[in-house]
Amino acid sequence: MEPVTESTPASAPTPASAQAPAEAPAPVTAEDVAAFRRFNRYFTRRIGALDDHYLGQNRPLGEARLLFEIGDGxxxxxxxxxxxxxxxxxxxxxxxxxxxxxxxxxxPPHDTRLRLIELTDAGRVEVEEQHRRSNALAAGLLATLTTPQRAELTHALATTRRLLRLAGITVTLVDGAAEDARACLDAYAADIDARFPEGFDKTDLVRPEEVTGDAGAFFVAYEEGRPVACGALRTLEPGVGEIRHVWVHPDARRLGLARRVLTELELAAVEHEFTVVRLDTHAALTEAQAMYRACGYAEIPAYVDHVYADHWFEKRLGDGG
Known part of the structure; x- marks a missing residue:
């Protein structure tokens, strides 16, 4: 069951009997690397990141960024x-x-191991001036573009940020009893408890031993050290795995992360020698149903009596037998 999926539709999937398991991304080419570095060099030079007096103020970019990040302390x-x-x-x-x-x-008196940093009045004045100069720099760059060109650039920047965030997220296999695994499941339970009309009982969550070692797998996705997504795979019967609890934190949704977790689960299913993976989902999770169909899952009759299930899906791995 999965409360959050991707927002972009895919073309109609191949019939499930012909589906191959998901594949890891292809190796990065030299052309990809060169294009990325070329953009970095241009952009950092264009915004003055290499200048010791960033935005004309008496400090380099590092200090300027630190002042910005301090905020209210x-x-x-x-x-x-x-x-x-x-x-x-x-x-x-x-x-x-x-x-x-x-x-x-x-x-702080409550924790002498911490050091807090906050802006002084002079620091707040400098940050306000930093905002003014940054806005002026951006406006100056955009002023020569037509309205359609600005819209194109804005869309491209949003896409770039989304994909760079996704690229920076790591998906890691963890023990089903790990602290981060259980924290993600708690967040998942709270999420769908709010979405399901009937609520959600946490006793329905997978047990650690079901998703660890030979029995299955549990993945946690990390963004800058913070767990932001998870997914579980357990043995349903010989040769058949079941995907459970694919969840993405609200702050990391619409990046493509749910599909990334699903790919890792399918690859793990192949390693466990499952030829079929199944899953179910609730009627309220229409976006989950759309993602699974787009990823090659075919709707099937109920394979288990599950109180939260309204739709059941299956995907055959390899050549489908």
Missing amino acids: VSLRELRGRLALDAGYLSRMAKSLEAQGLVRLTV
Whole structure:
């Protein structure tokens, strides 16, 4: 059962009897890498990222970005995770900004291991000016384009951001009893409990031993260290696997992540020598039904009596036997 899927429709699927299992992405070509690096070089130069006085202010991009990220105040630990910065480098930047009177570093009384950073009045003034200059730079770049060209660029930038986010997410096989696995299942249960008219009973969740080792598999997707999606595979009967609990966090939806998790589950099914995978879904999850059909799953009669199931699907792996 899966509460969130992709928003973009696919062409009509091949009949399930002819479906091959999902395949891992093809190797990255030298042309792909060259195009990516060429864009990076152009963009960083065009926005002035290489200038020690970013946006004409008296600081490099690193310090300017740090000021922006502080917002209403945050811990250095959270900033380190958010920006993927070395702890020593972040500490040096924070001390430099403190010496300039732009930030204030404090230790909260409830946790002396934390260091909090917040903007001073002077820091807030600088960030406001940073916003003004950034907006002016963007407006200057866009001003020479026609309205249709701006719309095309805006759409392309949204697509680029979506795909780069997806590229940065890792999908990892974990033990079914792992903390992140159970946390994802708790979030899944809360999500569908709110969506199902009848609610959802957490006793319906898979047990750790059903999705670990020879019995099955459990995948967690991570974005910058944070679990944002999951999916489970368990043995239904000899040669047949069942996919359960494919879930994506609201903040990571519409990226294509559900299909990514589904691909990993199908590959795991092949490794477990399943020739068929099945799943069921609730009538309320119309987007899930659409995704499964687009991914080659055919609707079949009920294969199990499941209180939350209204639709049942199957996909044959390999040549379909």
